[in-house]
Amino acid sequence: MIFGKHATLAVLRAQNAPQKVNKIFLQHGLHNDAMTEVVQIARQQHLVIQDAPKTKLDDLADNGNHQGIVLTVTPFAYTELSDLLQLLQNKQELPFFVILDNLNDPHNFGSILRTADAVGVNGIIIPKRRSVGVTSVVAKTSTGAIEHLPIVRVTNLVQTIKELKERGIWIFGTDMQGTDYQKWNAKGAVALVIGNEGKGLSPLVKKQVDQMLTIPMVGHVQSLNASVAAGVLLYQALRSRSTN
Structure with a gap:
């Protein structure tokens, strides 16, 4: 629906x-x-x-x-990773991916899709299990972004990240301890991993991340909603990728 x-x-x-x-x-x-x-x-x-x-x-x-x-x-048609990589190669575009590590809230997923489309992300990667897929709520929250963004669903997220690294894609994650996101150089082929709403990145995924990014907080609450954090980071990526 x-x-x-x-x-x-x-x-x-x-x-x-x-x-x-x-x-x-x-x-x-x-x-x-x-x-x-x-x-x-x-x-x-x-x-x-x-x-x-x-x-x-x-x-x-x-x-x-x-x-x-x-x-x-008809059911949503997920994209194969190999097809997406080939498409980007044919168009001579560098991969700019978002990877969702066991995200569970469809509203967060839809909001992230909306922001990802706005900043020029060219692919979303999600795991098949223990993660929300494309649902009616996701479609509505994305306000149509699912019609423009390829979404890849993979069996093993860790193996997929390893494959992306072998193809020269740098993997960035989010953590309380890391590089200030404002210093993030997001030029080139990159993928940003957004973790679970409550637990953050899973331990095995965290081991594969090339660099951790953190969003400084000066208030009493020391965490942001997943879609809000993704929005902050993705607009930093856009700023970085747009400058000479």
Whole structure:
């Protein structure tokens, strides 16, 4: 399920929308600019539209904030790491990845996707187990970023990081003890690892990190929400990668 106006419009504007969207449910009696645009695009692409009561949409969206629009779509298509690396090589782009180490909160995942897209990250890597995958909540929170960012799901995160290092990609992690993030030189081929909301980086992943980054804190709380920390670090990366 995809729900909410921003996530819906991002899906409908994608080139593969006719192959991806099964049906569009619109809340009966609700009219606004977003719904008008959804109807226009759907008719152009000959997609199935169905009026439905709010209770039906509430059920489909698991009581999420659907804003009167719910899509049923084909399962999310994850990208193979080898395909993503080959694509970047063909485009002569240096990898700029975010690796999520057992992130569990779909809202954090969606927020990180949104920020990653904004700063030019060209791939997200997540583990298959003990980690949130792409869900309806992730799609809505990302406000459509999942339509533009390749997401790779791997069996063994440690082995994947080793493979990335063998390909010349520098791995950066976050920790209470490390280099001030403002000194981070993020030029070149890099990957930033964001850890679990409560436990941070897992010990085996931490061993593979080339450099630890820390965000100085002067208040009483000595940790940041995962998506907030990712946002701070990713914009430092953008600043670093944008300067000569």
